[in-house]
Amino acid sequence: MKNKINNNEMKLEFLSKSNNEAFARISVAAFVSQLDPTIEEISDIKTAVSEAVTNAIVHGYEDSMGIVTIICKIHENEVYIEISDNGKGIENIEMAKQPLYTTRPNLERSGMGFTIMESFMDELNVQSILGLGTKVTMKKKIKQTEEIEDMPVTLEEALRG
Amino acid sequence: MITNYYERDKLLVFKINEEIDECTVKDIRRKADYEIERFMPREVVFDFDNVTFMDSAGIGMVIGRFKQAQLLRRKDKNCKFKQ
Ligand SMILES: Nc1ncnc2c1ncn2[C@@H]1O[C@H](COP(=O)(O)OP(=O)(O)OP(=O)(O)O)[C@@H](O)[C@H]1O
Ligand SMILES: [Mg+2]
Numbered sequence: 001m002k003n004k005i006n007n008n009e010m011k012l013e014f015l016s017k018s019n020n021e022a023f024a025r026i027s028v029a030a031f032v033s034q035l036d037p038t039i040e041e042i043s044d045i046k047t048a049v050s051e052a053v054t055n056a057i058v059h060g061y062e063d064s065m066g067i068v069t070i071i072c073k074i075h076e077n078e079v080y081i082e083i084s085d086n087g088k089g090i091e092n093i094e095m096a097k098q099p100l101y102t103t104r105p106n107l108e109r110s111g112m113g114f115t116i117m118e119s120f121m122d123e124l125n126v127q128s129i130l131g132l133g134t135k136v137t138m139k140k141k142i143k144q145t146e147e148i149e150d151m152p153v154t155l156e157e158a159l160r161g
Numbered sequence: 162m163i164t165n166y167y168e169r170d171k172l173l174v175f176k177i178n179e180e181i182d183e184c185t186v187k188d189i190r191r192k193a194d195y196e197i198e199r200f201m202p203r204e205v206v207f208d209f210d211n212v213t214f215m216d217s218a219g220i221g222m223v224i225g226r227f228k229q230a231q232l233l234r235r236k237d238k239n240c241k242f243k244q
Contacts, residue, residue, distance in 0.1 A: 018184035025214075043214070050216040054183040108190070108225035112217040160213075 008034065012070040016061040016085070018054070024070060025049040026159060031072050032079050033155050035142040044120035045079065045140060051113040052083040052136045059103070060087025060134055077142045081121075084135040090128040097126065162189055166200050173202035180214035186222050193226060205230065 010031050014020045025046040032045055049070070056068045066086055073080040090096050096103075097118070102111035118124045123139040163176040175193055179185050197205060207223065209215070 018182075018187075021182045021184050022180060046214060047216050050182055050214075054216070054218065058183060108221040110217050110221040110224060112220055116217055 008074040016057040024053045048117045056085035060085035086133040089130040171203035176208040181219035183218040186218040
């Protein structure tokens with residue numbers, strides 16, 4: 001029987017190395033695949049996770065090494081994702097969330113990270129304390145595909161990209 | 162990434178075959194800049210047909226190459242997006 005697993009949770013911890021970015025988004029996608037999301041929903045989630053994880057690595061820890069933590073929860077048909085670091089924190093969250101705002105234009109950042117998270121997910125919340133770290137939480141409802149003709153994503157497809 | 166240079170049209174084509182994120186973009190950027198300076202093409206095309214994943218790092222990379230093209234006072238680069 002499908003859709004009987006209605007509550008689930010996982011936690012990931014990894015070093016702030018940029019080659020863990022793919023690992024992070026693929027792991028979350030694989031976990032979320034139990035809700036039978038569409039390819040588009042999976043790709044929205046992967047992109048949002050990639051943005052938050054990259055921010056933790058690039059801005060949070062900069063040149064130092066630290067731990068990035070992801071907690072992912074499934075409740076009914078909603079996905080809750082929490083991505084946190086113990087890095088340098090954000091001085092002005094409202095300003096940081098503005099489209100095109102970046103503190104590192106020299107690194108060819110476009111300043112679109114938070115804007116992408118906001119538009120690809122249903123909800124975005126950013127908490128940060130200077131010197132202590134940043135926590136980004138996001139939520140997204142996965143539409144029930146039973147009645148829709150949409151092809152659900154299998155685990156293999158999610159892993160392939 | 163596969164690079165093709167068409168001498169007759171002075172056209173440089175980068176076919177990107179990997180996922181684009183902050184990690185992989187460093188390599189793409191380095192190779193692209195190297196080839197652009199080597200060939201000094203009139204036109205540069207980034208082919209994203211085989212790109213299965215891209216985040217803001219990819220946007221930054223395209224904008225960055227565009228600015229570089231302006232610096233080199235070359236004709237604008239065309240970006241072929243298909244996704
Ligand atoms: N985890 C974090 N720790 C510290 N600062 C952060 C963190 N996440 C974001 N920021 C700050 O917020 C700004 C905006 O982030 P956003 O992701 O929108 O843009 P960006 O990372 O600069 O560029 P892009 O994501 O387009 O490559 C960053 O430039 C950075 O100053
Ligand atoms: Mg970012």
